[in-house]
Amino acid sequence: MRSLVVANVEMVEASPFLVAILYDADGEYADEIVMQYEDATGAIRRIRILAEEYGVSAPELWTSTRELFGETLSTTGVFGRIKHRSDTVETKRVIERDTEVLYDLYEIQPVEELPRPSRFRAFLIKLVTKIQNKLMEGYNYEI
Numbered sequence: 212m213r214s215l216v217v218a219n220v221e222m223v224e225a226s227p228f229l230v231a232i233l234y235d236a237d238g239e240y241a242d243e244i245v246m247q248y249e250d251a252t253g254a255i256r257r258i259r260i261l262a263e264e265y266g267v268s269a270p271e272l273w274t275s276t277r278e279l280f281g282e283t284l285s286t287t288g289v290f291g292r293i294k295h296r297s298d299t300v301e302t303k304r305v306i307e308r309d310t311e312v313l314y315d316l317y318e319i320q321p322v323e324e325l326p327r328p329s330r331f332r333a334f335l336i337k338l339v340t341k342i343q344n345k346l347m348e349g350y351n352y353e354i
Contacts, residue, residue: 213290214241214267216258217299220248220276221306223313224322229254230302233261233270241265245309247317251282255289275299 215238218231227248233241244261248254255272262270272291274280275298283291306313313319328336 214262214265214270215273216262216270217273217301218254218258218276218279219274219299219302220254220279221302223306223310224319226313226317226319228306228313229257230305231258231261232301232305233265233267235265235267243305245305245313251278254279255282255286259286259288273299 214236215234216231217234218229220227221230222228228245229248230243230245231254232243235241242261242265244257246257258270258272262268269288269290272279272283272289273294274283274291275294275296277293280291280293283289
């Protein structure tokens with residue numbers, strides 16, 4: 212059996228994090244990483260480094276994140292498979308377990324939800340937006 216890495220990009224508030232869990236050839240847990248996500252290329256590079264630290268040259272990567280899967284298609288040495296979210300749910304568990312530490316470590320600020328406008332106010336906003344779009348139609352105004 213091939214070594215397996217389960218990896219996804221998980222969100223903590225508005226901050227994306229790469230969560231990767233490495234399982235050895237016997238299916239036993241070996242290691243995991245949780246780090247800020249910048250891009251898919253860097254994430255795949257970091258996953259390969261993690262695998263090479265444990266002597267795995269070509270791991271199989273299960274992911275539900277399309278960007279990571281897309282990057283595996285153009286990267287040699289990583290066999291990527293797109294999986295359903297239920298098959299990679301352990302990454303969600305890891306990020307939920309480490310959320311408090313990540314708040315402190317990366318100084319993440321909670322995102323406040325905007326209050327929902329009343330129905331009348333929402334109607335007025337839509338109406339004014341439609342009027343503005345009609346007036347702007349076909350003209351180049353600088354506002």
